Amino acid sequence: MKHFVLMALLFLLPFVLWEELLRHKPEPPFWYEDALGQARDAQLDFLFIGSSRVGAAIDSGYFEAGAEKALGRKVRAVNLGMGYSTLAEHTLAIKRLYRLHPEHLRGTTIFVETLAGIPSSETWQTSWVHQGWPDLIIPSLGWADLYTFWNLSTNSRADKFYVTAGKFLRLSGEAVRLRRRFWNEGNVALTEYLTRSAPRQAYDLSSAAGVRTDDAGVTAARKLAIEISAAQLKGQQPIRDWEGAIVHDLTRFVTAQGGAVVFFATPLSSVEGAAWRTPLRQADLRAFEKVAAAWGSTSLTVDFVAPDSDFPDLWRLRQSRKQDYTDALASAYLQSKSGPRP
Amino acid sequence: MANVGVLAIFKYYHFLNDNVALLFQTLGLADPLPVLKIILPIGLSFHTFQAMAYTIEIYRGNQRAERHFGLYALYVMFYPQLVAGPIERPQNLIHQFHDRHTFSYPEVTDGLRLMLWGFFKKIVIADRLAVLVNQVYNHPAQYKGAALLLATYAFAFQIYCDFSGYSDIALGAAQVMGFRLMKNFDRPYHAQSISEFWSRWHISLSTWFRDYLYIPLGGNRVSRGRFYTNLLIVFLVSGLWHGANWTFLVWGALHGFYLVFALWSGPFRQRAARWLGLARRPRLGTAFNVLVTFHLVSFAWIFFRANSLSDAHYIITHLPSGLGASVRSYAAGLWGSDLGLNRMELLVALLGLLVMELVHLAQLKSEKPIRQLLGEAPYWVRWPIYYTVVAALFFFGKFDAQEFIYFQF
Numbered sequence: 001m002k003h004f005v006l007m008a009l010l011f012l013l014p015f016v017l018w019e020e021l022l023r024h025k026p027e028p029p030f031w032y033e034d035a036l037g038q039a040r041d042a043q044l045d046f047l048f049i050g051s052s053r054v055g056a057a058i059d060s061g062y063f064e065a066g067a068e069k070a071l072g073r074k075v076r077a078v079n080l081g082m083g084y085s086t087l088a089e090h091t092l093a094i095k096r097l098y099r100l101h102p103e104h105l106r107g108t109t110i111f112v113e114t115l116a117g118i119p120s121s122e123t124w125q126t127s128w129v130h131q132g133w134p135d136l137i138i139p140s141l142g143w144a145d146l147y148t149f150w151n152l153s154t155n156s157r158a159d160k161f162y163v164t165a166g167k168f169l170r171l172s173g174e175a176v177r178l179r180r181r182f183w184n185e186g187n188v189a190l191t192e193y194l195t196r197s198a199p200r201q202a203y204d205l206s207s208a209a210g211v212r213t214d215d216a217g218v219t220a221a222r223k224l225a226i227e228i229s230a231a232q233l234k235g236q237q238p239i240r241d242w243e244g245a246i247v248h249d250l251t252r253f254v255t256a257q258g259g260a261v262v263f264f265a266t267p268l269s270s271v272e273g274a275a276w277r278t279p280l281r282q283a284d285l286r287a288f289e290k291v292a293a294a295w296g297s298t299s300l301t302v303d304f305v306a307p308d309s310d311f312p313d314l315w316r317l318r319q320s321r322k323q324d325y326t327d328a329l330a331s332a333y334l335q336s337k338s339g340p341r342p
Numbered sequence: 343m344a345n346v347g348v349l350a351i352f353k354y355y356h357f358l359n360d361n362v363a364l365l366f367q368t369l370g371l372a373d374p375l376p377v378l379k380i381i382l383p384i385g386l387s388f389h390t391f392q393a394m395a396y397t398i399e400i401y402r403g404n405q406r407a408e409r410h411f412g413l414y415a416l417y418v419m420f421y422p423q424l425v426a427g428p429i430e431r432p433q434n435l436i437h438q439f440h441d442r443h444t445f446s447y448p449e450v451t452d453g454l455r456l457m458l459w460g461f462f463k464k465i466v467i468a469d470r471l472a473v474l475v476n477q478v479y480n481h482p483a484q485y486k487g488a489a490l491l492l493a494t495y496a497f498a499f500q501i502y503c504d505f506s507g508y509s510d511i512a513l514g515a516a517q518v519m520g521f522r523l524m525k526n527f528d529r530p531y532h533a534q535s536i537s538e539f540w541s542r543w544h545i546s547l548s549t550w551f552r553d554y555l556y557i558p559l560g561g562n563r564v565s566r567g568r569f570y571t572n573l574l575i576v577f578l579v580s581g582l583w584h585g586a587n588w589t590f591l592v593w594g595a596l597h598g599f600y601l602v603f604a605l606w607s608g609p610f611r612q613r614a615a616r617w618l619g620l621a622r623r624p625r626l627g628t629a630f631n632v633l634v635t636f637h638l639v640s641f642a643w644i645f646f647r648a649n650s651l652s653d654a655h656y657i658i659t660h661l662p663s664g665l666g667a668s669v670r671s672y673a674a675g676l677w678g679s680d681l682g683l684n685r686m687e688l689l690v691a692l693l694g695l696l697v698m699e700l701v702h703l704a705q706l707k708s709e710k711p712i713r714q715l716l717g718e719a720p721y722w723v724r725w726p727i728y729y730t731v732v733a734a735l736f737f738f739g740k741f742d743a744q745e746f747i748y749f750q751f
Contacts, residue, residue, distance in 0.1 A: 001445045011725070158741035179737055187686035194685060220684065
């Protein structure tokens with residue numbers, strides 16, 4: 001038995017050494033790192049949260065320039081849109097941000113992504129992390145949150161173990177990133193090899209926020225958009241219960257800290273938009289706008305039209321239209337504040 | 343009777359009710375049977391058969407009754423094999439509960455090796471192939487030709503890797519605790535006949551049916567007609583054991599038919615083999631037999647996996663549709679992602695199968711079990727292999743919680 005225990009410990013030794021090595025390396029940048037860094041030094045005025053659609057559609061520097069011209073003062077804006085992120089992750093990260101730098105977040109406006117005006121209706125009893133990306137939540141998850149994560153979230157046991165291990169071990173997060181890189185880059189390399197004689201297409205997409213810009217990635221994304229939209233059109237149920245939604249929790253929190261929440265619609269292709277422009281969803285939108293007003297938050301109507309050719313993968317706006325959309329968003333926001341156009 | 347009754351109520355009542363309701367509806371009458379909301383206890387089919395084996399062996403005088411209720415309960419519900427077997431015999435298992443067990447380093451490490459291998463088959467191969475199989479078999483009308491063919495082959499390997507992987511984990515877990523369970527699989531797709539296939543596939547179940555149904559019916563010591571009937575009965579019951587659905591009955595009937603046909607056509611096939619020259623080329627003959635057996639089994643798996651008889655009918659009738667064109671298309675690397683697996687996923691599945699077959703072939707040529715050879719190798723040979731398998735589990739494993747297929751039985 002002693003021999004077995006010794007052998008087992010020896011077997012685990014490389015993992016222990018790897019963990020030790022990782023602890024001496026700087027941590028991989030957390031996707032809220034920019035916000036954390038800026039909030040350390042000065043007031044953060046605007047944060048944009050949501051998926052990779054937000055990451056692709058908003059140029060925070062351009063927004064800052066426009067807002068500064070309109071408001072007559074320096075502003076700081078950070079785009080926190082991230083592919084495969086969930087509202088649960090954003091909410092926990094925002095709460096952590098406020099915990100660390102409350103003095104520089106008083107009065108901050110949080111722009112929350114919506115699809116055709118309706119935000120995510122997820123609750124704490126649904127999925128907290130996107131499968132395959134459990135490492136996004138680890139830096140923001142406190143010990144009490146971890147307990148709730150296990151009890152309430154519908155994520156798989158594998159994801160829950162990864163996240164829990166990630167709280168203790170750098171190795172867990174590193175291993176998840178390695179695995180993801182292996183699969184993404186492996187598939188890209190294999191696809192390129194198999195289709196090496198086929199003409200390559202260049203896509204006007206930024207790879208920021210985790211967006212894939214290779215042929216296989218874009219093709220897969222287009223197919224997924226069509227499938228998801230078709231699935232969403234079948235058996236639609238009304239979205240009316242916002243009391244228990246994470247977005248309500250976020251709004252309450254931000255408002256209590258003296259901040260403001262603004263709901264804005266990211267541009268959608270006709271494929272994605274089809275599921276969100278049905279009569280039922282229009283009714284849901286009207287209902288949500290009333291709820292948002294009752295919460296003291298703002299729902300923006302952004303005057304921006306984009307044909308499907310502006311969405312190379314049917315999900316995200318092309319780079320060359322980023323500033324157009326940012327301009328439209330800024331205008332809509334400033335008009336809602338009764339301010340002049342930038 | 344009690345055991346069969348429990349199985350009948352929990353597992354077959356809904357099936358019976360559905361079919362009676364359909365019959366009465368056709369006759370314009372109301373369904374006479376009440377609808378019962380009952381949940382199927384996990385592993386019911388397995389531990390019911392295990393309990394029946396105990397009763398029968400005591401009746402036959404081959405086993406002394408166990409007086410200790412706790413040990414009897416442990417025999418019926420021994421946790422490593424509780425949900426999906428192997429279906430143990432009391433002669434093999436009960437005495438082990440009475441034996442004294444001490445920690446054995448070789449047994450524990452051998453058991454862990456077996457579990458590791460089981461996890462590899464389940465998580466890397468079976469769960470990956472399940473994505474493709476589920477995509478096609480749950481929406482068969484969207485596919486034809488090569489997609490249906492590929493999904494059928496994929497299911498053949500999925501069910502093998504899933505079930506044998508589970509069995510390896512169960513056997514390994516029991517071995518770590520000092521208990522030896524019976525082997526349940528022996529490279530079934532290397533079988534050269536359906537009869538041989540059933541001596542290699544789910545061995546604990548096939549021997550159970552042999553000892554407690556086939557032989558009591560008379561086995562092959564009866565007239566030829568009765569012999570064939572016995573085989574059909576055994577396989578029909580086996581099909582029904584697997585699930586309360588007409589598809590499982592057809593699957594079982596097919597295997598029964600295969601066996602009967604093989605027996606009936608034996609002399610003709612031997613003459614055909616001599617005429618084709620296969621008798622002079624034993625390796626070619628073996629390869630031919632293995633391929634034919636594999637395809638017969640795979641054809642039957644269509645019914646096993648299909649959600650309904652009409653789905654199975656669609657798959658069979660649309661398998662040849664545009665087969666040539668779609669095979670050429672897939673072979674050219676223009677792999678469509680409409681099968682649920684991207685190129686990388688499919689490549690990993692194929693590599694996993696290749697590794698598995700290489701291990702099987704190595705096992706064939708080796709006098710000792712591969713695990714034993716590995717156990718005897720120096721640590722600088724063993725440990726890199728262990729780390730490679732662990733890394734393979736991590737990098738290539740599919741962790742989307744695909745339940746073990748045989749858990750539903």
